[in-house]
Amino acid sequence: MAPAASGPQLSYYGGKVLAKVKVVQVIYGAGTYLAQTTADASPGVSSFYQGVTASPYFDWLSEYNTTGNAAGGQPGTNQVIGRGSLSGRYVIAPSAANNGNAIQDANIQAELNAQIAAGHLPAPDANTLYSLFFRNGQSICAGSSCSLVSGGFCAYHNTIAAGSLPELYYAVEPDLSNVIGCGAGNAFQNTTSVASHEMIESVTDPGVGLANVYGPPLGWYDGNYGEIGDICNGQQDTVTGGDGVTYTVQKQFSNVAGHCIVSRTTTNDFSVTASPASLSVARSSSVTATVSVSVTAGAAQSVVLGASGMPAGVTATFSPASVTTGSSARLTLSTGATTAGGTYSVVITGTGVSATRTTSVSLVVSVPVVNNFSIAASPATLTADRGSSAVATISTAVTAGAAQSVALSASGLPAGVVASFSPASITAGSSARLTLATSSTMAGGTYALVVTGTGPSAAQTTPLSLVVSVPVVANFSLGVSPASLALVRGSSGAVTVVTGVAAGAAQTVALSASGLPAGVVASFSPASITAGTTSRLTLTTSSTMAAGTYAIVITGTGRTATQTTPLSLVVSVPVVANFSISANPASLSMDRGSSGVATIATAVTAGSAQTVVFGASDLPAGVVASFSPTSVAAGGSARLTLSASSGAAGGTYAVVIAGAGPSAAHTTTLTLRVSVPVPPPVSTGAVVNGGFETGTLAGWTPGGAAVSVVSDGCHSGNYCARLGSTVAAKGDSNLAQTFTAPAGSVALTFGYKMACTGNATGDSATATLRDAAGGTLVMPLPMMCSLTGWWQVGVYITPGHTYTLTLVNHNSGIPTDPTYALFDDVAFSSTGMGPSRH
Numbered sequence: 001m002a003p004a005a006s007g008p009q010l011s012y013y014g015g016k017v018l019a020k021v022k023v024v025q026v027i028y029g030a031g032t033y034l035a036q037t038t039a040d041a042s043p044g045v046s047s048f049y050q051g052v053t054a055s056p057y058f059d060w061l062s063e064y065n066t067t068g069n070a071a072g073g074q075p076g077t078n079q080v081i082g083r084g085s086l087s088g089r090y091v092i093a094p095s096a097a098n099n100g101n102a103i104q105d106a107n108i109q110a111e112l113n114a115q116i117a118a119g120h121l122p123a124p125d126a127n128t129l130y131s132l133f134f135r136n137g138q139s140i141c142a143g144s145s146c147s148l149v150s151g152g153f154c155a156y157h158n159t160i161a162a163g164s165l166p167e168l169y170y171a172v173e174p175d176l177s178n179v180i181g182c183g184a185g186n187a188f189q190n191t192t193s194v195a196s197h198e199m200i201e202s203v204t205d206p207g208v209g210l211a212n213v214y215g216p217p218l219g220w221y222d223g224n225y226g227e228i229g230d231i232c233n234g235q236q237d238t239v240t241g242g243d244g245v246t247y248t249v250q251k252q253f254s255n256v257a258g259h260c261i262v263s264r265t266t267t268n269d270f271s272v273t274a275s276p277a278s279l280s281v282a283r284s285s286s287v288t289a290t291v292s293v294s295v296t297a298g299a300a301q302s303v304v305l306g307a308s309g310m311p312a313g314v315t316a317t318f319s320p321a322s323v324t325t326g327s328s329a330r331l332t333l334s335t336g337a338t339t340a341g342g343t344y345s346v347v348i349t350g351t352g353v354s355a356t357r358t359t360s361v362s363l364v365v366s367v368p369v370v371n372n373f374s375i376a377a378s379p380a381t382l383t384a385d386r387g388s389s390a391v392a393t394i395s396t397a398v399t400a401g402a403a404q405s406v407a408l409s410a411s412g413l414p415a416g417v418v419a420s421f422s423p424a425s426i427t428a429g430s431s432a433r434l435t436l437a438t439s440s441t442m443a444g445g446t447y448a449l450v451v452t453g454t455g456p457s458a459a460q461t462t463p464l465s466l467v468v469s470v471p472v473v474a475n476f477s478l479g480v481s482p483a484s485l486a487l488v489r490g491s492s493g494a495v496t497v498v499t500g501v502a503a504g505a506a507q508t509v510a511l512s513a514s515g516l517p518a519g520v521v522a523s524f525s526p527a528s529i530t531a532g533t534t535s536r537l538t539l540t541t542s543s544t545m546a547a548g549t550y551a552i553v554i555t556g557t558g559r560t561a562t563q564t565t566p567l568s569l570v571v572s573v574p575v576v577a578n579f580s581i582s583a584n585p586a587s588l589s590m591d592r593g594s595s596g597v598a599t600i601a602t603a604v605t606a607g608s609a610q611t612v613v614f615g616a617s618d619l620p621a622g623v624v625a626s627f628s629p630t631s632v633a634a635g636g637s638a639r640l641t642l643s644a645s646s647g648a649a650g651g652t653y654a655v656v657i658a659g660a661g662p663s664a665a666h667t668t669t670l671t672l673r674v675s676v677p678v679p680p681p682v683s684t685g686a687v688v689n690g691g692f693e694t695g696t697l698a699g700w701t702p703g704g705a706a707v708s709v710v711s712d713g714c715h716s717g718n719y720c721a722r723l724g725s726t727v728a729a730k731g732d733s734n735l736a737q738t739f740t741a742p743a744g745s746v747a748l749t750f751g752y753k754m755a756c757t758g759n760a761t762g763d764s765a766t767a768t769l770r771d772a773a774g775g776t777l778v779m780p781l782p783m784m785c786s787l788t789g790w791w792q793v794g795v796y797i798t799p800g801h802t803y804t805l806t807l808v809n810h811n812s813g814i815p816t817d818p819t820y821a822l823f824d825d826v827a828f829s830s831t832g833m834g835p836s837r838h
Helices: 045-052 056-064 105-117 187-204
Strands: 022-028 085-092 102-104 128-133 139-142 156-160 168-173 236-240 246-250 252-254 259-261 269-275 278-282 286-297 302-308 315-319 322-324 328-334 342-351 356-366 372-378 381-385 389-400 405-411 417-422 425-427 431-438 445-454 459-469 475-481 484-488 492-503 508-514 520-525 528-530 534-541 548-557 562-572 578-584 587-591 595-606 611-617 623-628 631-633 637-644 651-660 665-675 682-684 701-704 707-710 720-724 731-740 747-755 764-771 777-784 791-796 802-811 820-829
Touching (some): 022 105, 045 085, 045 187, 045 246, 056 187, 056 236, 056 286, 105 156, 128 187, 156 187, 187 246, 269 356, 286 302, 302 315, 372 459, 381 389, 381 431, 389 445, 405 417, 475 562, 484 492, 484 534, 508 520, 534 562, 578 651, 578 665, 587 595, 611 637, 701 707, 707 731, 731 820, 747 777, 747 802, 802 820
Parallel strands (some): 022 085, 587 665, 682 731
Antiparallel strands (some): 156 168, 252 259, 302 322, 302 342, 315 328, 372 389, 405 425, 405 445, 508 528, 520 534, 548 562, 578 595, 611 631, 611 651, 623 637, 651 665, 707 720, 764 777
8 A cells, every 4th residue: 555645755955965876885794694795796785786876776866966955945065966886895804892793883883983994994985885784693773773673674874973084874784684574575685675775865865864953964855754765665676787787676766756766767957057156357357267067867968158147348258168068168257448347147058959057157347446444443432430541442444445544533522531642643454542531520421432534535433432430439249158058966067258349449358247046156267358259157066056047147347338148057956867668660460480570769768878678578489589789778779570480379469578777677568460371362264353343352462551442543444453542651562363374365464554753763563473383473564653544564374374463563652752553454365465564
């Protein structure tokens, strides 16, 4: 079942693309690989990269060139996508720390950087893609998602931020030998299909690993469906490579075609650009620019160049006048003696066989100017006490023509102010010093002055504000931090006494404290400070003083002022240490022969922390308790493991958890339910309640966070099953049924529909089918997320075999990202199955 026709459309968000991808195939250490992965002979993975990068599979990607503007309106990176190449195959020897049986994406990034730095892999350029292949059975995890497991991935590509090297683009390719769920072909066909998926996504969106918004470095992307390959996930086809060999590839989404394709016929086209895009020229002179003509689609062609939009007196010549796309010409713009000054847009036109394209350059024509200058004062506002002086710098600059001599003067001076310039005359482009001297009797206030510069061809002015103030009486501020001090009697504590200059000059301040209760001694260090500095006040309490809250007054005495500030002293009596204990969860359920875990948490409820020793009692026969660790400091927690033997009796028990410390002991109760597993029912000949039309889960075994039958949005009939919830329900929700495939059946099919936001992290739906004969497990539905509409899934089965089908929805529990999946119409088919995805 395909998505609605109004679905996918890739948008360009301003990031880079790989214009001519150069694939470096990397074999990640020794081990067992699919034979074609390490083969020199064709067909193999190396010949696949060499052949497919030089095939029509790449030609139509020109529709994703970045010569236009991005979605936000900013210019694109002006890149044209063409065919690529294979740079070679390299075998590396990763460090032991980065080459275990299970490794993280961080290990791969560290190893790739190290191998390049050591010279074992070629250094990257703007088009390099490292395609890393891993040995059979090696598990790779990126965050919470891992390779080739239920809910995992087949491959991925990522980005390493630029450091000492350029940005690194790489693809992770797990070994697909004997893997089900990563394509409909054999292991080599599925390997090239998955590799083509990651290669084309890297070409059109190489910076996705660094993107966190819909903007650069994100390239071509669909906010609902993902990247170019995600939209066509699992749709395989073939293409003939440049080496004449036919390879299996995955289809990619074409905005032009509106669907998934391998190749299409492209119309010859080209672009025209000019550099620089802005030119400046004086009258009776000339200026040049380079006009580049690039192939944007199809084959090269001859293009005739022309120009229009020039003002009177301007001529344009091209050398040569006609070029082949992919080359450039020199444009010369010549002005006449009477060409009017101004800014003009000159349009450059390229006329080819298949199209006509234009670009423009800005031409600025200048004419001789009259000598002129500017003048400014810094600072523009001067402040002075009366009886003192203030200084400003008067700067000039040439704004047109040549420098000239400028005589300086000042006007608007109030009575009692004298202005003097040093020097009084300067050359435009230099500066002078202006001194304003005030008398001791002039009135305070703000005065608007004007500084004038007078030259032979121009006179300019600049304003200057003078603020004259009358000296004020010195004063200071006084405060204490913190404003409240809590002490246990018999102890001491300190606060900081803070002073500041509130007016005039700083003065010496003597500190004292009053209102001290009996049993409290105050000391200042130092006892006398300069306003604007601090002192440390220490309060020491006796062991017998009365508890309570006391108001103390801190006084600062200076030469011209005295200030006070309050300090609250809270004296308390020491308390006996105590703690609390709790179990989380407070209830555990387990089958006999299994174990369960709870966290035993403690908290300090009085006094200081003490050592708490754990124990458990009232355990049923066959159940053993263990703590890790066996004791903690109050405020810490331990892990309690309850293990039930295979012979433990079923039932519900109240287990007492005890914590004992030097000054207190407490208990909490944990409810333990031990159950005897009941094997699930087996149906023969048909799936029981496969369409959930009973309105119940009859025939199914539910489990996990949230499983229900709903009647809204189902695929057919009145009911369907919903795994997960419309509100965040952290964990897995699952349904299972065991059945025997009837005679004549060839496939098991079912429908599913996701409700998964684009911001979900690790959320997915999956399905597994286990054959009781040999225990073979297949994944008819690998990890899926961000899909719309109902999808049909099918998997081949063998009549007479007994299978267990398990449907799973995983929710990370983020409150803003609830995820659930609808399942419906589970049935056998005698004719085949619908499309599958990986």
